[in-house]
Amino acid sequence: MKAVVFNQHGGPEVLQYTEVPDPEIAANEVLVRVRACALNHLDLWVRRGLPGVRIPLPHIPGSDIAGEVARVGNLVSDVRVGERVLLSPGLSCGHCQACSSGAENRCRKYTLFGYGVDGGCAEYVKSPIANIIPIPPEMKFEEAAAIPVVFLTAWHMLITRAQLQPGEDVLVLAAGSGVGSVAIQIAKLTGARVIATAGSDAKLVKARELGADDLINHSKQDIAEEAKRLTGKRGVDVVIEHVGEATWEKSVLSLAQNGRLVTCGATTGYNGKFDLRYLFSRNLSLLGSFMGSRAELYTVLKLVIEKKLHPVIDRVMPLAECAKAHVLLENREQFGKIVLKV
Numbered sequence: 001m002k003a004v005v006f007n008q009h010g011g012p013e014v015l016q017y018t019e020v021p022d023p024e025i026a027a028n029e030v031l032v033r034v035r036a037c038a039l040n041h042l043d044l045w046v047r048r049g050l051p052g053v054r055i056p057l058p059h060i061p062g063s064d065i066a067g068e069v070a071r072v073g074n075l076v077s078d079v080r081v082g083e084r085v086l087l088s089p090g091l092s093c094g095h096c097q098a099c100s101s102g103a104e105n106r107c108r109k110y111t112l113f114g115y116g117v118d119g120g121c122a123e124y125v126k127s128p129i130a131n132i133i134p135i136p137p138e139m140k141f142e143e144a145a146a147i148p149v150v151f152l153t154a155w156h157m158l159i160t161r162a163q164l165q166p167g168e169d170v171l172v173l174a175a176g177s178g179v180g181s182v183a184i185q186i187a188k189l190t191g192a193r194v195i196a197t198a199g200s201d202a203k204l205v206k207a208r209e210l211g212a213d214d215l216i217n218h219s220k221q222d223i224a225e226e227a228k229r230l231t232g233k234r235g236v237d238v239v240i241e242h243v244g245e246a247t248w249e250k251s252v253l254s255l256a257q258n259g260r261l262v263t264c265g266a267t268t269g270y271n272g273k274f275d276l277r278y279l280f281s282r283n284l285s286l287l288g289s290f291m292g293s294r295a296e297l298y299t300v301l302k303l304v305i306e307k308k309l310h311p312v313i314d315r316v317m318p319l320a321e322c323a324k325a326h327v328l329l330e331n332r333e334q335f336g337k338i339v340l341k342v
């Protein structure tokens with residue numbers, strides 16, 4: 001099959017579009033003919049290499065996958081060949097305490113397609129049956145692939161971790177990112193007021209179209225000062241962080257009494273610093289969030305099917321241009337998802 005593979009960590013140039021052997025499925029697995037695979041910031045980290053994490057090499061990246069069932073193992077009975085599906089991105093042991101309580105993302109063996117195992121930047125990918133989720137006929141593969149990682153992440157952050165309430169004020173950083181563009185929509189659906197930031201006026205216009213009530217241009221304005229000004233000096237109830245070092249201190253300063261900062265990433269660096277006095281004197285909560293459960297993915301998928309939430313696709317490119325897509329994402333030239341068509 002054709003696939004994007006890298007044999008060593010490095011820049012976009014390590015990605016090779018080449019011929020590799022088809023995956024072999026076990027009796028309890030499903031072979032999926034990939035039709036679309038969306039990129040995430042995770043793809044960039046995996047390609048560059050992460051300290052303390054061993055990525056199997058050679059490696060096929062890609063965590064957000066949609067396609068058709070091509071073949072099923074002998075023990076698989078509930079999935080039909082030809083069925084249109086998306087893949088739940090998280091893989092876990094399936095029988096530990098976390099998995100048994102529906103919190104697979106807290107499983108010690110938790111990993112993702114394109115991370116601990118081969119992903120969807122290929123014509124075929126193998127999957128456990130548990131990860132196969134049917135999609136309706138009217139949903140395009142490109143739309144389906146734009147859903148899993150960012151919708152699951154944003155839902156888990158806002159609803160499960162921060163427990164966002166109607167009427168609260170939410171600050172969404174980097175509205176043009178995959179998580180940002182979805183977090184705006186989920187917060188609005190909850191009945192919250194959304195203040196969104198972006199680094200360009202063009203991206204702020206798009207954030208407004210997604211429902212953001214107020215906007216901050218973080219290349220020209222101070223995030224914390226603006227957040228305070230827009231809330232009558234009170235501060236926001238929830239901050240959606242994934243930028244990391246560059247914004248962390250301002251994010252903490254933007255919080256109101258009892259505010260919750262929830263983070264799912266650190267794209268600009270790991271070393272967040274802040275004044276601890278704010279943490280205790282304002283009764284703040286700092287929350288980490290990593291992916292979410294399959295049950296939550298079913299919930300967001302239902303909301304997309306009901307057209308209450310919408311995948312935000314910046315552009316669709318051929319799989320052969322995966323390296324070019326990595327450069328676009330690295331330079332933050334996109335608004336929403338870049339999807340590779342396979």
Ligand SMILES: [Zn+2]
Nearest residue numbers: 093096099107
């Ligand atoms: Zn487990």
